[in-house]
Amino acid sequence: MKIITYLFLISFFTLVSCQGNAQKKPKSEQFEIQKTDAEWKNQLTAQQYYVLIKEGTEKPFSSELNKIKNPGTFICAACKHPLFKTKRKFESGTGWPSFDKPIDGGVFYSADNKLGYKRNEVLCAKCGGHLGHVFNDGPPETTGKRYCLNGVAMNFIPTKK
Numbered sequence: 001m002k003i004i005t006y007l008f009l010i011s012f013f014t015l016v017s018c019q020g021n022a023q024k025k026p027k028s029e030q031f032e033i034q035k036t037d038a039e040w041k042n043q044l045t046a047q048q049y050y051v052l053i054k055e056g057t058e059k060p061f062s063s064e065l066n067k068i069k070n071p072g073t074f075i076c077a078a079c080k081h082p083l084f085k086t087k088r089k090f091e092s093g094t095g096w097p098s099f100d101k102p103i104d105g106g107v108f109y110s111a112d113n114k115l116g117y118k119r120n121e122v123l124c125a126k127c128g129g130h131l132g133h134v135f136n137d138g139p140p141e142t143t144g145k146r147y148c149l150n151g152v153a154m155n156f157i158p159t160k161k
């Protein structure tokens with residue numbers, strides 16, 4: 001009986017410690033660019049700070065980037081890291097700039113339970129700025145993914161002709 005109790009305790013503590021390890025690290029340790037809250041506040045506009053740093057969401061249909069159809073690259077508004085290309089953009093009807101695929105190495109994923117169910121948060125892979133979320137209801141003829149992004153978190157660089 002003693003051995004069984006021992007095994008039970010071992011497995012119990014393994015479980016507990018796994019849960020401890022599964023917790024995500026603070027954002028600042030994961031990303032190449034590290035700035036203090038005050039530095040970001042100083043650098044960004046109030047709306048950029050609210051979305052990128054405070055993980056806010058802009059009003060739908062508010063971003064100029066919704067209209068963009070010409071070739072180019074969408075970059076992080078905080079650190080200029082390239083995130084998405086126009087050719088992967090599609091009209092989702094949601095009022096937020098939507099893409100079916102990021103540039104390789106462009107974004108980082110993190111689980112977000114803020115609304116009571118799990119959503120995959122999309123962050124800039126270089127600075128950790130909050131960009132939006134990714135859902136599985138994108139165009140079935142391509143990737144099936146819908147990257148739902150805040151336009152204020154990005155800038156657009158048109159391809160030079």
Ligand SMILES: [Zn+2]
Pocket residue numbers: 076077078079080081124125126127128129
């Ligand atoms: Zn960034």
